[in-house]
Amino acid sequence: MLKELKISNLVLIEELSISFGPGMTVLTGETGAGKTIILQALNLLAGGKAGAGQVRTGATEAVVEGMFEIRPEKAGVLDAIRQRGFTVDDLLVIRRVIPANGNSRFYINGGFATAALAGEILENLLAVASQHEHQQLLRAGYHLDFIDALGGNEDLRRRYAELFDQWSAARATLAGLQASEQDKARRRDFLAFQVEEISAAAVTVGEDERLELEKKRARAVHELRALGSEALGLLGNVVTDGLAVARKNLSRMTESDEAVAGLADRVAGLGFELEDQVVELRRYLEAVVSDPARLEEIAARLDVLNQLKRKYGPSLEAVLLAGEQARLELDSLDNLDQQLAEARRQVAELEGRVLALAGELSAARQHVAQKVAARLEREFPALCLQGAGFVIDFSTGRDSGPAGLTRNGWDRPEFLFSANPGEPLKPLNKVASGGELSRLMLGLRCILATEDRVGTVLFDEVDSGVSGRAAGAIAAKLHELAGHHQVICISHLPQIASRATDHFLVEKRVNDQRTITLINKLGEEERVRALAGMLDGDAVSGKTLDYARELLGRHQAS
Numbered sequence: 001m002l003k004e005l006k007i008s009n010l011v012l013i014e015e016l017s018i019s020f021g022p023g024m025t026v027l028t029g030e031t032g033a034g035k036t037i038i039l040q041a042l043n044l045l046a047g048g049k050a051g052a053g054q055v056r057t058g059a060t061e062a063v064v065e066g067m068f069e070i071r072p073e074k075a076g077v078l079d080a081i082r083q084r085g086f087t088v089d090d091l092l093v094i095r096r097v098i099p100a101n102g103n104s105r106f107y108i109n110g111g112f113a114t115a116a117l118a119g120e121i122l123e124n125l126l127a128v129a130s131q132h133e134h135q136q137l138l139r140a141g142y143h144l145d146f147i148d149a150l151g152g153n154e155d156l157r158r159r160y161a162e163l164f165d166q167w168s169a170a171r172a173t174l175a176g177l178q179a180s181e182q183d184k185a186r187r188r189d190f191l192a193f194q195v196e197e198i199s200a201a202a203v204t205v206g207e208d209e210r211l212e213l214e215k216k217r218a219r220a221v222h223e224l225r226a227l228g229s230e231a232l233g234l235l236g237n238v239v240t241d242g243l244a245v246a247r248k249n250l251s252r253m254t255e256s257d258e259a260v261a262g263l264a265d266r267v268a269g270l271g272f273e274l275e276d277q278v279v280e281l282r283r284y285l286e287a288v289v290s291d292p293a294r295l296e297e298i299a300a301r302l303d304v305l306n307q308l309k310r311k312y313g314p315s316l317e318a319v320l321l322a323g324e325q326a327r328l329e330l331d332s333l334d335n336l337d338q339q340l341a342e343a344r345r346q347v348a349e350l351e352g353r354v355l356a357l358a359g360e361l362s363a364a365r366q367h368v369a370q371k372v373a374a375r376l377e378r379e380f381p382a383l384c385l386q387g388a389g390f391v392i393d394f395s396t397g398r399d400s401g402p403a404g405l406t407r408n409g410w411d412r413p414e415f416l417f418s419a420n421p422g423e424p425l426k427p428l429n430k431v432a433s434g435g436e437l438s439r440l441m442l443g444l445r446c447i448l449a450t451e452d453r454v455g456t457v458l459f460d461e462v463d464s465g466v467s468g469r470a471a472g473a474i475a476a477k478l479h480e481l482a483g484h485h486q487v488i489c490i491s492h493l494p495q496i497a498s499r500a501t502d503h504f505l506v507e508k509r510v511n512d513q514r515t516i517t518l519i520n521k522l523g524e525e526e527r528v529r530a531l532a533g534m535l536d537g538d539a540v541s542g543k544t545l546d547y548a549r550e551l552l553g554r555h556q557a558s
Contacts, residue, residue: 001486002126002456003091004067007041009059010098012508012517024482026489026497027519028530029506034517035490039460042066042126045094047106047119055100065095068125071455077124086111092125094118127454129445140414140427144365147392147413150448151368153361157408160357164407167350174343181340184333191330194312198323201304203316208305211298218295221288228285235278243271351402358409359400365411366394376443382480383439384473387421390440435470442474446481456486471495494534498551503527527552 007016012034027035041064044050055062070078070090081088086108095107096118106113108121148157180187217224250264309315312322332339369392380388393414404410416425419436428437445457459478475495481487482501491497503522508515522530531548532540 001069001071002066002488003069005038005041006063006065007037008063009056010041010044010062010064011037011054011056012515013037014056014516016517016519018504018519018521020486020488021502022482022486023501024478024487024489024499025502025504026491026500027504027506028491028497028534030508031492033506033508034519035506036460037517038488038519039128039458039490042122042128042458044096044098045118046122046126047115050096050098050104052098052100055098060100062098063095064098065093068092068094068456070125077121081108081117081121084113084117086113092121094121125454126456126458127445127448128458128460129441139429140412143392143413143415144408144411146444147365147368147372150372150444151364153364153368156357156361156364160354160361160409161407163350163354163357164405167347167354170343170347170350174340174347177336177340177343180333181336184336188330188333191326191333194326195323195330198308198312198319198326201308203305203308203319205316205320208302208309208316211302211305215295215298215302217288218291218298221290224288225285228281228288232278232281232285235274235281240271240275240278243267243274247271354405355402358405361409362394362411365409365413369394369413372444372447375447376440379443379446379477382473382477383443384470385419385436385439388436389416389418389421389425391416391425393425439470439474442477446477454485456488457481458488458490460490461492475499492534494531494548494551497527497534498531498548498554503530505530524552 001022002020004020005016005018007013009015018038027038029035040048040054044054044064045066068091070088070092078088078090081092088109093107093109094113096104097107098104104115106115106118108118148154247264247268250260250267253260254264305316308319312319373390373392376390377388380386380390393416394411400410415428417428417431417436417440418425419431419433423431428440442459445459471493472495475493475498478487478489478496479499482499489496489500497503504519505522505526507518507520509518510516528545528548529540531552532544535548536544
């Protein structure tokens with residue numbers, strides 16, 4: 001049960017705190033006063049989308065906080081929360097902070113939480129029936145979700161969907177293997193050619209770079225010999241001979257002056273090193289010979305390597321990798337028959353399990369559908385739908401074989417309705433008026449609530465499109481539901497407001513040139529005036545007040 005809701009700086013609300021009790025609470029007010037902000041706040045607590053536009057102008061953040069009392073029979077909800085590390089007894093506080101800039105934050109009993117966890121918790125504590133949900137009744141695709149929610153089939157549906165995904169993946173694998181089998185001979189020849197071509201080339205990493213350097217040297221052999229010979233002549237005839245004389249002179253100088261000894265040693269060392277380099281240069285010149293045949297050999301080898309790179313990759317590393325991948329695929333083709341047999345076995349095994357689970361899910365849905373249709377028709381007189389008919393049809397598009405399966409199973413149920421005796425049942429979107437949709441949704445919500453799925457049900461303008469006897473019927477049904485559930489209702493109808501245990505008035509005012517929304521709990525006389533205003537607007541008379549007082553007294557006595 002929702003005990004308290006606090007809101008600050010959300011849209012037009014500056015500061016607000018509402019305490020909710022058991023029974024039925026109604027919120028009334030002029031259109032645009034801000035009644036749906038309550039619905040918006042609860043949606044935010046449940047993990048709904050938040051944006052900076054929801055933060056009141058001039059505020060740094062909006063805050064929504066809800067306190068819930070968890071009934072003993074909801075021990076599973078408490079256990080799930082505790083398993084995630086939160087301390088909680090029978091009171092649960094969910095808080096959401098929405099900054100004007102940045103991401104929103106969730107807290108559960110003071111500890112950080114995720115939007116997913118908050119949504120999971122509120123799903124088990126609170127249900128919302130809104131005008132949007134009424135319109136969803138017109139979509140056949142929504143009917144399956146509604147049946148599964150009513151029947152508690154979510155876990156069975158989840159297990160089926162997971163198995164269906166496995167089956168789909170196995171079929172995709174089998175289809176790929178079958179395509180490979182059809183093309184196996186051609187593919188094997190192609191892969192074998194690739195492996196042989198790369199293997200025969202005996203490629204080594206870096207070989208192309210080494211050959212390019214050798215080719216460059218071979219093309220410049222004449223220039224290299226000419227320049228080298230000239231350098232050798234200079235070193236041998238000028239530098240080396242000159243260094244020998246300098247070394248001898250410095251040695252003689254050392255005999256007379258020891259201070260020259262260090263210089264003499266360094267010059268002697270340079271001379272010996274230079275003589276070694278002359279020898280090295282001479283050897284280089286002897287090795288550099290013109291070899292046209294080797295140049296042609298290098299060019300041919302580079303041509304082979306470049307062709308491989310054009311076919312298999314930008315580098316020799318990529319060529320070798322392509323060869324290894326081709327070899328592995330070739331090996332896998334040799335095992336293709338074994339892989340196909342295993343894939344067929346796996347598809348058949350998963351298909352059998354999927355069909356069995358789809359049948360179980362479909363049977364559960366049809367059982368729920370028959371039960372719901374019967375219970376809803378029993379509710380019709382209380383909803384001013386005497387003589388109306390309602391059936392959940394499972395025949396549309398049904399194919400009980402593997403080809404008819406989707407991730408949701410075989411079923412594509414559709415709600416069929418007839419508001420008048422003797423008229424054929426037709427899809428809701430062809431026959432139901434707005435008021436009839438409201439009453440149908442209320443009936444379905446009452447059935448769902450009696451399953452004790454949630455403790456609190458919020459109705460957002462469930463009276464849309466209804467008046468007269470139908471409005472009275474809806475009010476009576478809400479009052480009946482409030483006998484065993486907490487009901488919060490946003491309404492425009494005095495018939496519904498007069499049935500409430502607590503009545504809050506939502507008003508929009510201007511304070512210091514700023515528009516704010518205020519919500520106040522009404523006392524006895526205030527309720528009378530509010531009901532009179534709902535009956536006659538601004539033209540409230542004494543008779544209207546008397547009737548409002550009578551209406552309120554009549555329902556309070558019931």
